[in-house]
Amino acid sequence: MKKRTNAHRYNLLLVLILLFTSFSNNAVAQDNKPYVRIAKILIDSAQLESYNAALKEHAEAAVSKEPGVRTLYAVYDKEHPTHVTVFEIYASLAAYQSHIQTPHFLKYKSTVKNMVKSLELTDVIPIALEAKLK
Amino acid sequence: MKKRTNAHRYNLLLVLILLFTSFSNNAVAQDNKPYVRIAKILIDSAQLESYNAALKEHAEAAVSKEPGVRTLYAVYDKEHPTHVTVFEIYASLAAYQSHIQTPHFLKYKSTVKNMVKSLELTDVIPIALEAKLK
Numbered sequence: 247m248k249k250r251t252n253a254h255r256y257n258l259l260l261v262l263i264l265l266f267t268s269f270s271n272n273a274v275a276q277d278n279k280p281y282v283r284i285a286k287i288l289i290d291s292a293q294l295e296s297y298n299a300a301l302k303e304h305a306e307a308a309v310s311k312e313p314g315v316r317t318l319y320a321v322y323d324k325e326h327p328t329h330v331t332v333f334e335i336y337a338s339l340a341a342y343q344s345h346i347q348t349p350h351f352l353k354y355k356s357t358v359k360n361m362v363k364s365l366e367l368t369d370v371i372p373i374a375l376e377a378k379l380k
Numbered sequence: 381m382k383k384r385t386n387a388h389r390y391n392l393l394l395v396l397i398l399l400f401t402s403f404s405n406n407a408v409a410q411d412n413k414p415y416v417r418i419a420k421i422l423i424d425s426a427q428l429e430s431y432n433a434a435l436k437e438h439a440e441a442a443v444s445k446e447p448g449v450r451t452l453y454a455v456y457d458k459e460h461p462t463h464v465t466v467f468e469i470y471a472s473l474a475a476y477q478s479h480i481q482t483p484h485f486l487k488y489k490s491t492v493k494n495m496v497k498s499l500e501l502t503d504v505i506p507i508a509l510e511a512k513l514k
Contacts, residue, residue: 284455284465301507305508305510306508308510309510309511309512310510316511316512317511317512318508318511319467319469319506319509319510319511320506320507321416321418321507321509323502324502324503324505330507331418333453333467368459369457370456370457370465371455371456371457371458371461372454373435373436373439373454373464374435374452374453375454376443376444376453377450377451377453377469377513378450379511379513
């Protein structure tokens, strides 16, 4: 009877180890993969200048202060200045989740709350992320 | 009569100098400004892998070989892999015009000719182009 209980305990331990290893591997794999997203934002035309200033300030703060925020390329359509696109690269999903809790992100969100008419977020998968600094 | 002709010549010279200065300034201003564009490309689903391979090869060649090609971020929508987006930054419009005459660009264009179902190009104006390498 004692032996069977020990065998059960070993089995349980084995299952727990396997589960833990599997979770850890997933976490590591997820962390090594950049998280890339395209945000399309429609801005209230009357507040365009204020919005652009807030977005610029936010992008500069995020990329300079957060090691996990690699790229924030914010642009507007030449023909439709109220159509803003942000191309976003984070070192990982975890880096993004930490980003949205930073004071500069929360400040940006509260500043632009009434300037944004719509927001469309698209998760994307890299084919090639080729860039060089100037 | 001779004097008036000389005066005319001086005026003509002045106008030419002003025109030349104006053109030069425009050319310099244009050359110093990055040219930024977003390409949206719809791919034939049967040729997705070949298309992605060709785009990856082209992006790597362009950014590594051309000083004026700063960024080619090529991605596909996670939910719609046939929807490809390329975020493109060139040092100037002239750098872009030179880019589309390179052997690697011409090779890419000819390779993907029958893989692309539609192509939408949007000129955009930077609000903030914040990035750091890893």
